[in-house]
Amino acid sequence: xxxxxxxxxxxxxxxxxxxxxxxxHIFNTIREVYRLHGFRPIETPAMENLSTLMxxxxxxxxxxxxxxxxxxxxPSKVEDKDWQSRNAxxxxxxxxxxxxxxxxxVPFARYVVQHQHKITFPFKRYQMQAVWRADKPQKxxxxxxxxxxxxxxxxxxxxxxxxxxxxxxxxxSQLNIDVIIxxxxxxxxxxxxxxxxxxxxxxxxxxxxxxxxxxxxxxxTRELIDRGxxxxxxxQLIPVLELTGTSKEKIQMLQDLLSSSEVGMQxxxxxxxxxxxVDVTPLHCRLELDLCLARGLNYYTGAIIEVKSVxxxxxxxxxxxxxxxxTGIFGLPGVSGVGVSFGAxxxxxxxxxxxxxxxxxxxxxxxxxxxxGTRERNYCLPALENLRSIGVQCEMYPExxxxxxxxxxxxxxxxxxxxxxxxxxxxxxxxxxxxxRTGDQQQLMLEQISDVLMKYFDS
Amino acid sequence: xxxxxxxxxxxxxxxxxxxxxxxxHIFNTIREVYRLHGFRPIETPAMENLSTLMxxxxxxxxxxxxxxxxxxxxPSKVEDKDWQSRNAxxxxxxxxxxxxxxxxxVPFARYVVQHQHKITFPFKRYQMQAVWRADKPQKxxxxxxxxxxxxxxxxxxxxxxxxxxxxxxxxxSQLNIDVIIxxxxxxxxxxxxxxxxxxxxxxxxxxxxxxxxxxxxxxxTRELIDRGxxxxxxxQLIPVLELTGTSKEKIQMLQDLLSSSEVGMQxxxxxxxxxxxVDVTPLHCRLELDLCLARGLNYYTGAIIEVKSVxxxxxxxxxxxxxxxxTGIFGLPGVSGVGVSFGAxxxxxxxxxxxxxxxxxxxxxxxxxxxxGTRERNYCLPALENLRSIGVQCEMYPExxxxxxxxxxxxxxxxxxxxxxxxxxxxxxxxxxxxxRTGDQQQLMLEQISDVLMKYFDS
Numbered sequence: 001x002x003x004x005x006x007x008x009x010x011x012x013x014x015x016x017x018x019x020x021x022x023x024x025h026i027f028n029t030i031r032e033v034y035r036l037h038g039f040r041p042i043e044t045p046a047m048e049n050l051s052t053l054m055x056x057x058x059x060x061x062x063x064x065x066x067x068x069x070x071x072x073x074x075p076s077k078v079e080d081k082d083w084q085s086r087n088a089x090x091x092x093x094x095x096x097x098x099x100x101x102x103x104x105x106v107p108f109a110r111y112v113v114q115h116q117h118k119i120t121f122p123f124k125r126y127q128m129q130a131v132w133r134a135d136k137p138q139k140x141x142x143x144x145x146x147x148x149x150x151x152x153x154x155x156x157x158x159x160x161x162x163x164x165x166x167x168x169x170x171x172x173s174q175l176n177i178d179v180i181i182x183x184x185x186x187x188x189x190x191x192x193x194x195x196x197x198x199x200x201x202x203x204x205x206x207x208x209x210x211x212x213x214x215x216x217x218x219x220x221t222r223e224l225i226d227r228g229x230x231x232x233x234x235x236q237l238i239p240v241l242e243l244t245g246t247s248k249e250k251i252q253m254l255q256d257l258l259s260s261s262e263v264g265m266q267x268x269x270x271x272x273x274x275x276x277x278v279d280v281t282p283l284h285c286r287l288e289l290d291l292c293l294a295r296g297l298n299y300y301t302g303a304i305i306e307v308k309s310v311x312x313x314x315x316x317x318x319x320x321x322x323x324x325x326x327t328g329i330f331g332l333p334g335v336s337g338v339g340v341s342f343g344a345x346x347x348x349x350x351x352x353x354x355x356x357x358x359x360x361x362x363x364x365x366x367x368x369x370x371x372x373g374t375r376e377r378n379y380c381l382p383a384l385e386n387l388r389s390i391g392v393q394c395e396m397y398p399e400x401x402x403x404x405x406x407x408x409x410x411x412x413x414x415x416x417x418x419x420x421x422x423x424x425x426x427x428x429x430x431x432x433x434x435x436x437r438t439g440d441q442q443q444l445m446l447e448q449i450s451d452v453l454m455k456y457f458d459s
Numbered sequence: 460x461x462x463x464x465x466x467x468x469x470x471x472x473x474x475x476x477x478x479x480x481x482x483x484h485i486f487n488t489i490r491e492v493y494r495l496h497g498f499r500p501i502e503t504p505a506m507e508n509l510s511t512l513m514x515x516x517x518x519x520x521x522x523x524x525x526x527x528x529x530x531x532x533x534p535s536k537v538e539d540k541d542w543q544s545r546n547a548x549x550x551x552x553x554x555x556x557x558x559x560x561x562x563x564x565v566p567f568a569r570y571v572v573q574h575q576h577k578i579t580f581p582f583k584r585y586q587m588q589a590v591w592r593a594d595k596p597q598k599x600x601x602x603x604x605x606x607x608x609x610x611x612x613x614x615x616x617x618x619x620x621x622x623x624x625x626x627x628x629x630x631x632s633q634l635n636i637d638v639i640i641x642x643x644x645x646x647x648x649x650x651x652x653x654x655x656x657x658x659x660x661x662x663x664x665x666x667x668x669x670x671x672x673x674x675x676x677x678x679x680t681r682e683l684i685d686r687g688x689x690x691x692x693x694x695q696l697i698p699v700l701e702l703t704g705t706s707k708e709k710i711q712m713l714q715d716l717l718s719s720s721e722v723g724m725q726x727x728x729x730x731x732x733x734x735x736x737v738d739v740t741p742l743h744c745r746l747e748l749d750l751c752l753a754r755g756l757n758y759y760t761g762a763i764i765e766v767k768s769v770x771x772x773x774x775x776x777x778x779x780x781x782x783x784x785x786t787g788i789f790g791l792p793g794v795s796g797v798g799v800s801f802g803a804x805x806x807x808x809x810x811x812x813x814x815x816x817x818x819x820x821x822x823x824x825x826x827x828x829x830x831x832g833t834r835e836r837n838y839c840l841p842a843l844e845n846l847r848s849i850g851v852q853c854e855m856y857p858e859x860x861x862x863x864x865x866x867x868x869x870x871x872x873x874x875x876x877x878x879x880x881x882x883x884x885x886x887x888x889x890x891x892x893x894x895x896r897t898g899d900q901q902q903l904m905l906e907q908i909s910d911v912l913m914k915y916f917d918s
Contacts, residue, residue: 005790006511006569006572006573006789006790007508007573008503008504008507008508008511008569008573009504009506009507009508009556009557012504012505012506013504014501014502014503014504014570014573014574015501015502015503016501016574016577017499017500017501017584020499020500020501020502021500035823035852036847036850036851036852036853037847037852037853037854038823038824038827038852038853038854038874039823040476040479040823040872041476041479041480042473042474042475042476042479043473043474043479044467044473044474045467045468045471045472045473045603046471046505046559046589046591046603047468047471047525047591047603048467048468049466049467049468052465052467063530064530066506066527066528066530067527067528068525068526068527068528068559069525069526069527069528069551069554069555071522071523071525071593072547073547074547074551075545075546075547075550076545076547083542083545086534086535086542087534088531088532088533088534088535091534092528092533095528096528097468098468100505100527110465110467111473113465114465114466114467114473115473115475118475120867120868120871120872122857122868124854125476130505132505132506134530144504144505144506152857155857155858156858157857157858159830159836159855159857159858160857163855163857166844170847277837277840280837280840280841281840281841281844330465331464331465364494364497364498364499365497368497371618377618377736378736378739381736381739381740382739382740385625385740388495388496388629391495392495393494393495393496393497394495394496394497395496395497395583396618396622398581398611398614398616398618398619398622399614399615399616399618408579409579409581412579413499413579415497
């Protein structure tokens, strides 16, 4: 039998050492910032009960959930009538009890309800794990990808929204990516719907507005009229979406326009307060009120946030907002919260496009000791252990192969230094250390090696 | 409709912040040691093609693989004849193309073959990821658990085996767990099978011997006779398994006994060389030749290793060995290697049983700033940002709640310090810092706060 060519499912990826070290750079940065702000980590299992996930992401979402086949004799547990229907959705509900998580939000809601009695509220949690979606794979869209979420639940304070601005600003400034944070408030949009006389069409209006970036205002106009808004109403709305000026100016204009809408004025006052708190410790990046930002997801009820790269034209790098009822679906009503989610894969693509990964990522061993044979190896081994005890990553080539082969190993693995000890070095109780970049070689005492390394890694 | 009580699939776990910090302690220790020895990380997707996994773990293993249902109209793709058979294994092969990885070894083998042209051999890789098995859940056995593997492939040198002894020793001494490393060599066992006249019963002999720990030598004797060995043969074997003395003494005795078995002498010479290399930089823990160690897995061909806790009676904390043909199943023969796998979940249980987790695990925020209202909050926010810039994890209570509630929040989250600033502090440009453990409170300048923290965390 011919061996099949090994591969992996489409939309999934292997990560090699260089990619892992670059991804760690992203994950560590986000994790570190979350922790600086007092967020605490949780993790949930890759598989949830199917009933936990189904019905939470809309019909389209349900279809994208990866279901796990029950083990054992699963067909015997299906009634004959059902089996003969050969109906995919009916049968999958009979032969699958578990599914892979589709996002981190629903598992978090389930976690909060399940463990509510041991959680201290407000609960500031972060969670960085893979999620799986049976989406059509395409450039930048994977079936296994990684989310980095943080939420504060059980607190209505707008100081939380402001804290997330600080967090976003810190993450991207540490990653050396220029971004704009776009913020809006669903209550302002509700106020606008009232203002133009169509408060009952709020969902249609936000869905259409949300596409402005992609299809332009002209097409948004057409869509709104198609969806039953009058031309007069749309003519009132569009100029508001086109408002220019600073966020402050926009807020002032809206305060006149929406003065008769209670919800609209509430939204404006909320966004003003977020700006006020953020101003206490100013951001590095731009924070901008964007009235076209609407976010498709209907569970947002207050602030909504999206982060865009200034230099790379790509979807949002981070998004989030406030929701009023995270856990109601699991029987615990009234838990309000606000959260953000960083998309690690897209951030990776931006850092790649801008060549902004630090040089050191991808470097593992700092020293390769050349293996000249048993005696020389045994002379070097204690030195390597000594270096490890002060944190130096180093290795000995496992066998006395040709020097050229050992040097190539150092070269291909980006190992910056090679350690050698032959008859002469052993007699003098020294080691020859060769800088692979410059070719410089010097004889050193063991204690001097770390100094050379330190100088190298500082420069 | 009554809301169902939320739960998770049996055999899976949620991890709360304290558990995460303890697990990170384990993962970070292992990762750090792997890196000190020049190992490089890879990651593979949670899902592999079903064909990659099936047939690699024996019949029992195949049954324990979690299969993922194809999305879309999966029943329509099954021929009617097959569908009507209602045969679980036939139908699952028709409606599932993917499955969750069962271990990290087979995905690694697949990775090596798939990426062979960009890998520099010897390849020292580590991989720390979850694996899934549809095993019956029980105490200490989960359906989602975590493996921490490292392997060196493409090198026959026994220096690799010796390096893994150093790695195991370092991991457990850093985790503060006393262990014994048990080592044996499958070639010695093959030599014994030759010696007693049953070289063709090697598999049965090793399978029986492997149970010595669980069922005792008397039952091993019975099993061997049941499996067709003669009483004389078993009577020759058992005394060897009962050999006492140091590893050196055992090797000497075996050298006499197995002198006519080429493979046996080869095994002895290999194990002697491993001991010799290890002796160059002596271990902290005991390393012991255990002739009853056989390891059920038949792909091991040389050294086999298991690590046991000295203080806690639990299965092995780490295991591994040398194999001659990792990747032959995927069409790349002749790739030999040696590797170990640490079981993070069992190590967790041992640290728990011995109360050996460091105190600091579970501590997140170091300071909670009390929220007395807008002015006080705005006075504290820049101070918190300043502390974060020097790495202090801190947070502000999000709203001006009752002081008691805020203090309880600090208490329940193990936050050691509380920062307060009222009229008096603001006037003096100071902050009151309260040590939650002692109740001591002092007024400090911002610059002094980090000194107090440093003293606290050093003590």
